[in-house]
Amino acid sequence: MLSINLSSQHTRLCSGSSRRDFLRLGALAPIGLSLPSLLAAEKARPTSAPTARAKSAILIFLGGGISHNDSFDQKLDAVPEIRGKYQSIATSVPGLQVCELLPKVAKIMDHVALVRSGTHENDHHETATNWVLSGRFGTPFGDHPAIGAIVAHETGFGGSMPPYVAVPRNPSFTWELGKSAWLGGRYESFKCGNPNDGDFKVRDLSASKSVTAASLDRRRSLLQALDQLGAKVKGSDQIATYDEFGQKAAEMILSPQAQKAFDIGQETAELRDDYGRTEFGQSCLMARRLTESGVRFVTVNYGGWDHHNEIYKGLDKKLPEFDQGFSALIRDMEQRGLLKDTLIACFGEFGRTPTINDKAGRDHWGRAGSMLFAGAGVRRGLVLGSSDKNGAFVTDRPVRPADVAWTIYDSLGIDPTKEIITPEGRPVSALAEGAVVQELFA
Numbered sequence: 001m002l003s004i005n006l007s008s009q010h011t012r013l014c015s016g017s018s019r020r021d022f023l024r025l026g027a028l029a030p031i032g033l034s035l036p037s038l039l040a041a042e043k044a045r046p047t048s049a050p051t052a053r054a055k056s057a058i059l060i061f062l063g064g065g066i067s068h069n070d071s072f073d074q075k076l077d078a079v080p081e082i083r084g085k086y087q088s089i090a091t092s093v094p095g096l097q098v099c100e101l102l103p104k105v106a107k108i109m110d111h112v113a114l115v116r117s118g119t120h121e122n123d124h125h126e127t128a129t130n131w132v133l134s135g136r137f138g139t140p141f142g143d144h145p146a147i148g149a150i151v152a153h154e155t156g157f158g159g160s161m162p163p164y165v166a167v168p169r170n171p172s173f174t175w176e177l178g179k180s181a182w183l184g185g186r187y188e189s190f191k192c193g194n195p196n197d198g199d200f201k202v203r204d205l206s207a208s209k210s211v212t213a214a215s216l217d218r219r220r221s222l223l224q225a226l227d228q229l230g231a232k233v234k235g236s237d238q239i240a241t242y243d244e245f246g247q248k249a250a251e252m253i254l255s256p257q258a259q260k261a262f263d264i265g266q267e268t269a270e271l272r273d274d275y276g277r278t279e280f281g282q283s284c285l286m287a288r289r290l291t292e293s294g295v296r297f298v299t300v301n302y303g304g305w306d307h308h309n310e311i312y313k314g315l316d317k318k319l320p321e322f323d324q325g326f327s328a329l330i331r332d333m334e335q336r337g338l339l340k341d342t343l344i345a346c347f348g349e350f351g352r353t354p355t356i357n358d359k360a361g362r363d364h365w366g367r368a369g370s371m372l373f374a375g376a377g378v379r380r381g382l383v384l385g386s387s388d389k390n391g392a393f394v395t396d397r398p399v400r401p402a403d404v405a406w407t408i409y410d411s412l413g414i415d416p417t418k419e420i421i422t423p424e425g426r427p428v429s430a431l432a433e434g435a436v437v438q439e440l441f442a
Contacts, residue, residue, distance in 0.1 A: 049154075052413025053441070054343040054376035056291040058298045059147070059408075060284070060326065061178075062348035063129065063171045064306030065369070067362050069354060069391045070315055071099050072370035073116045081356045082390050085312055093381040101319035104327035110381045111330050111339070113440055115371040117385020117394040118347060120401055123364035125173045125306070128349035133171070133178035135405025135416075135431050142179050147405050148297040149180035149187040150430045154414045155296045160255035162190040163296045167283040169193070171301045178299070182422050189299065192290075195264045196282040202262045261293035262286075274328045281325035288332055291342050296412070305348055308361040330374055343376035343411045345404065354390040367393050371404070376411050377441045384439050402434025410436045 069075055070084050074097070077083075088097035092110040105112075122128045126140035136144040145153070152164040166189035171177045180187040192202055260266065264286055275281035280302045287298045302322070307314040326346065333339040351369030352362035368387040374380075385397035409416040409430060416434070419427035 049413045049415040049418070050410050052411065054411040055341040056294075056296050056298070057151070057343040057345065057376075057408055057412060058287045058291060058300060058329075059133075060287075060300045060302060060344070060346040060372075061129075061133070061171055062305050062322075062346065063173075063301060063303030064125070065348040065350045065352055065364060066305045067307065067311060067315070067352035068116070068368060068370040068387070069352065069362070070311070071102065071319065072114055072372075073368075073387055073391055074099060075354075075389060075391050078354075078390055082354050084356065086315075093383070096381075096383055099319060101315065102323045104323045108327050108330045111334060111374055112380065113373045113378045113382035113384065115373065115384045115399050115437075115440075116368075116387055117397050117399050118351070118369040118371045118404075119394045119398045120350070120366045122366050123350060125349060125364070126175070126177060128364075128366055129171055129173070129177045132347065132349050132401045132404065134181075135402045135434060137401075141175075142177060142181050145181045145183045145187065145430075146178040146189075146299075147408055148178070148189055148299055149183050150409070150416075150420075151297040151412060151414065152180075152187045153183055153420065154418075155412070158296075159294055160258045161261060161290070161294045164189045164299075165192055165290055165295050165297075166190070166299045166301060167192040167195065167286050167290075168279065169301060170299070171303065182428075183420075184423070192262065192286060194279050194283075195286045196277060196279045200264065257293060261289055261295075264289065271332070274324075275332075276321060276324035276328070278321050278325065280321050281328065284325040284329040285332075288329060288336075288338065292336070292338060306364075307352070308357070308363055309359040311352075311356070311361045326372075333375065339375040341376065343378070343408060344374040345371070345408060346373075347371040347404070351391070354392045365392075371399070373407075373440055379440060379442050382440065384437070397439070399437055400434065402431050403437050406431055406434035407437045407440065 069082065070086055074086065074088050075083055076088060087100045089100045089103060089106055091098055091106040092108065096109060096114070098106050098109070120128065120131060122131060122137075124140065127138075130140065130142045130144070131137050133146045134144040135147065138144050148164040148166070152162075155163050157163055164187070169191045170179065170189055193200065264272070264282060267285060267289075272282065272285065275285045280300070283300045283302065287300050290298050304314070304318060329344070330339070333342060333344070348369065350364055350366040353365045356362055368391055385399060386395050387393060388395050406416050414430070416431040417429050419429050422428055
């Protein structure tokens with residue numbers, strides 16, 4: 001539903017406006033008036049950007065914080081309360097071992113770079129999540145635009161696909177995280193929904209069965225009237241967004257390319273089984289379809305790793321799901337020739353404490369964690385960085401959130417030092433610090 005603010009007066013509602021202050025246009029939803037703020041990316045401006053290695057990027061976010069001690073950085077020689085219960089298995093990279101619950105990932109590690117030295121100093125979910133998803137430290141409420149929003153701002157809307165999609169949705173704990181912040185709604189992610197649902201259908205990407213060509217013409221006439229209204233309502237970002245990008249929203253809804261990209265049912269049952277009939281597995285498959293169709297940045301949100309209690313009960317389920325979905329994504333992208341042009345990054349907001357607590361779980365730990373990278377020139381089979389004997393602190397080649405964000409921007413040909421003007425007229429760069437993790441690339 002499109003809501004147009006027609007008043008600057010203070011009112012009684014907690015939203016800051018009364019019912020009379022808004023023109024509500026819910027009847028127009030079938031042709032996408034809820035989409036423009038998601039699809040409205042400005043035309044890319046000329047920059048001195050780096051040469052792009054990747055056409056697109058997939059960020060797999062393991063919300064809650066995966067335990068590095070129980071996955072990719074096991075300490076089998078440590079005492080039991082640090083070592084944990086899992087054994088390790090050999091991988092396709094000589095000398096590299098990972099958790100025994102990751103047998104399929106073990107086979108594709110020669111296509112992946114493992115970073116064992118992710119680090120920062122924050123153990124709070126919302127704060128750390130916004131930090132790693134933007135590369136800039138701020139409050140828990142998201143002061144800085146997420147990487148995907150910056151990508152949308154810099155690359156713009158090309159064709160009938162949005163530049164930034166979240167599958168199934170943006171990360172959240174108590175509220176939505178990794179948003180576009182001061183860039184505004186036009187650079188927010190398009191939320192895809194759960195592609196594993198039996199009745200999966202992307203919201204707003206199909207016209208109502210009752211919508212005929214004649215009714216579409218009538219609604220377009222009404223939209224023209226709204227354009228005239230918009231000319232009279234100065235300072236309304238919602239009007240401006242619709243005025244400039246409403247047609248793009250309609251094009252996406254009716255576009256065969258968009259319809260096809262989001263139609264996961266076109267995949268064979270065999271391939272869908274290969275990814276796993278789970279939310280994560282099908283989200284990875286959807287991410288492949290979207291990058292294949294021209295989406296520049298996809299976030300796959302795979303939460304549920306916050307195991308303060310009975311961590312092994314949780315990991316017994318989570319690790320096999322991850323193993324199947326992630327390994328299938330790497331294999332599928334490679335077989336289709338997509339991996340060379342797509343950067344894949346996988347991490348959570350932090351690791352977990354080295355010591356198992358009195359509830360048989362591990363707590364938040366930002367000082368050390370593991371990350372995976374693949375595609376777009378990433379060195380295959382690389383193991384970068386290390387942590388101490390307990391997995392508590394990074395001892396070699398620390399990689400910080402700004403470095404990860406910088407590396408993603410650089411891979412996509414975006415200059416993170418370029419200044420973007422805030423709504424208040426203040427120039428701000430995408431990142432305030434950081435550098436490309438050069439060791440990741442051959």
